Amino acid sequence: MPKLAMAMNEGTVSEWLVKHGEKVEEGQPLAAIETEKVAYDVEAPTSGYLCILLEVGEAVPCDQLIAYFCESAEEVVEMAAAARLEDNSGTETATADSVTTTPTVAGTEMSVSVALDRTTGQRIIASPLAKKIARDNNLDLLLVDGTGPSGRIVKRDIVAALERGLQHSSASNAMTIGGNRELARIPITxxxxxxxxxxxxxxxxxxxxxxxxxxxxxxxxxxxxxxxxxxxxxxxxxxxxxxxxxxxxxxxxxxxxxxxxxxxxxxxxxxxxxxxxxxxxxxxxxxxxxxxxxxxxxxxxxxxxxxxxxxxxxxxxxxxxxxxxxxxxxxxxxxxxxxxxxxxxxxxxxxxxxxxxxxxxxxxxxxxxxxxxxxxxxxxxxxxxxxxxxxxxxxxxxxxxxxxxxxxxxxxxxxxx
Missing domain, CATH: 3.30.559.10 (Chloramphenicol acetyltransferase-like domain)
Known part of the structure; x- marks a missing residue:
């Protein structure tokens, strides 16, 4: 994660401009990076095949590794597999609430997040960035119609829903201790x-x-x-x-x-x-x-x-x-x-x-x-x-x-x- 300003401590990849496994040239726009204040397009510092390690919407500290540049597409597959083995070497287990696919080679989506609504059990397919924006704005994904592949909820769907003011419709009926009705719940993020x-x-x-x-x-x-x-x-x-x-x-x-x-x-x-x-x-x-x-x-x-x-x-x-x-x-x-x-x-x-x-x-x-x-x-x-x-x-x-x-x-x- 590049440090783009003196006051920058962490950054978020809001969009990968190159697919996982794709060949990139030095100077080619690589990713859109967001900080607390602004967004930047970061260029590739070298040429090679891109092995993406960081999902869209995830915030990490400056200088943390977010991608490799490999010499071949085959090496990308090997690096991704090694990264998955390292991630799974601990005791973490998958939960029923959120499952995320792993990166694949060029031509496929980098990641798709599948969530289960706790109340209805309904499957909700959304990109990580869409889920993050929805979570930050207290938006129920059940209220959003996905326009992405296979009905996947993407960023534009969340933005459209927020513009319609949907994020507060469920919170307005919520009850809290003491019988007060919530008008909104705003994450401090x-x-x-x-x-x-x-x-x-x-x-x-x-x-x-x-x-x-x-x-x-x-x-x-x-x-x-x-x-x-x-x-x-x-x-x-x-x-x-x-x-x-x-x-x-x-x-x-x-x-x-x-x-x-x-x-x-x-x-x-x-x-x-x-x-x-x-x-x-x-x-x-x-x-x-x-x-x-x-x-x-x-x-x-x-x-x-x-x-x-x-x-x-x-x-x-x-x-x-x-x-x-x-x-x-x-x-x-x-x-x-x-x-x-x-x-x-x-x-x-x-x-x-x-x-x-x-x-x-x-x-x-x-x-x-x-x-x-x-x-x-x-x-x-x-x-x-x-x-x-x-x-x-x-x-x-x-x-x-x-x-x-x-x-x-x-x-x-x-x-x-």
């Missing part, structure tokens, strides 16, 4: 497990402190409208987040300590600014949604239009499952916006994205009466949160950063500095 582990690690590791305030963004919104009016000419409808990123860049130039990460026993303060952007990953329902942090690199060299264009392209890549390892690692500070989602005027206390020392969390603006130039007038006020790691950053520089960010948000001309 995959991306949900990763999110939970990283949130807990962040809270248990960093000395986190969150502060909040309101910035008057009336002038910033007026400046944005000038860009919006020229959206066709500029090639993008410049977003509020692009302005916020420019304001963060201005504040970092005043207080570089906010653009830092913990690295071993050192605090590394960076000259370049790689903006981590928290991206919600919408699912069919809230039950299968997620959260990822993608990275927009070297934003200190970009203007508003370039930031907006590259940020939107980055978000689209990540949501479409096309993000690269570079897209998902290397942030030096994080932007996590709940604007448009949270109630107007609500201040949040976001959790740090380790190893970053700081995170900026703007929320939904609100129109309210304020004193402006000696008069009470209606202005647009945006709640802003700032979470920082007190191990890496003292209170004084943190306060100066917040003041500089507030100043830039209220005076958008400073973003040109």
């Amino acid at each position: 995959g991306i949900r497990k990763t999110i939970g582990e990283r949130m807990v690690k962040s809270l248990h590791t960093a000395a986190q402190l969150s502060s909040g305030w309101e910035s008057d963004i009336t002038d910033m919104l007026a400046a944005r409208q000038k860009f919006v009016a020229r959206a066709e000419q500029l090639g993008t409808k410049v977003s509020v987040n692009a302005f916020i990123i420019k304001a963060i860049v201005y504040a970092i130039h005043q207080v570089p300590m906010a653009n830092a990460c913990e690295e071993g026993s050192d605090i590394v303060v960076y000259e370049n600014i790689n903006m981590g952007i928290a991206i919600s990953m919408p699912g069919a329902t809230d039950y299968d949604s997620g959260l990822m942090v993608a990275v927009l690199r070297n934003v200190e060299h970009m203007g508003l239009v370039e930031i907006d264009q590259k940020m939107k392209a980055l978000i689209n890549r990540v949501r479409n499952g096309e993000g690269s390892a570079d897209d998902m690692s290397g942030s030096t500070i994080t932007l996590s916006s709940t604007a448009g989602i949270a109630p107007p005027g609500m201040t949040t206390t976001p959790i740090l994205n380790l190893p970053n020392a700081a995170l900026v969390g703007p929320s939904t603006p609100i129109e309210k009466p304020v004193v402006h130039n000696g008069e009470i007038v209606a202005r647009t006020m945006m709640p802003v949160s700032f979470t920082f790691d007190h191990r890496l950053m003292d209170g004084a520089p943190a306060a100066r950063f917040m003041a500089a960010l507030h100043e830039a948000l209220e005076n958008p001309e400073l973003m040109l500095a």
Whole structure:
């Protein structure tokens, strides 16, 4: 299993692009590998006949053997037989609940999983990947019609069933202790497990402190409208987040300590600014949604239009499952916006994205009466949160950063500095 990114600990083969026993050439696409965040197509490092050892849908640690390259088709058969003997050398026995066929030579399916429903005893034929996706989404395979060979349930059948919302139909009638009816049962696996582990690690590791305030963004919104009016000419409808990123860049130039990460026993303060952007990953329902942090690199060299264009392209890549390892690692500070989602005027206390020392969390603006130039007038006020790691950053520089960010948000001309 190749290690495709520094943060990658394990991977899953979501699809073998070459059949077991088939001849492959060096550089030929070999397998689709999925991590907690992204998917990659891995190329064959050499030429030969492929002997597959890992089933689709099975997660294994990085550097674990998943396939051999053999010199002949006959050697593939010998290697597969040896692998089966090694697997069966212990005391494991087959169960009535799940039986999986062994790999065969090119021209046949790599694996087929046959399950028995515990209640009805009905045979269910499904690919390992289909079973994994169904299990992760609490989907009863009896509710799914297979479109594969001999009625086999494959990935596309599970995806179609999930889009129809079938995964919760059986859970809605389930009874639990105390007489409560379950609406859904969500396995803490995959991306949900990763999110939970990283949130807990962040809270248990960093000395986190969150502060909040309101910035008057009336002038910033007026400046944005000038860009919006020229959206066709500029090639993008410049977003509020692009302005916020420019304001963060201005504040970092005043207080570089906010653009830092913990690295071993050192605090590394960076000259370049790689903006981590928290991206919600919408699912069919809230039950299968997620959260990822993608990275927009070297934003200190970009203007508003370039930031907006590259940020939107980055978000689209990540949501479409096309993000690269570079897209998902290397942030030096994080932007996590709940604007448009949270109630107007609500201040949040976001959790740090380790190893970053700081995170900026703007929320939904609100129109309210304020004193402006000696008069009470209606202005647009945006709640802003700032979470920082007190191990890496003292209170004084943190306060100066917040003041500089507030100043830039209220005076958008400073973003040109």
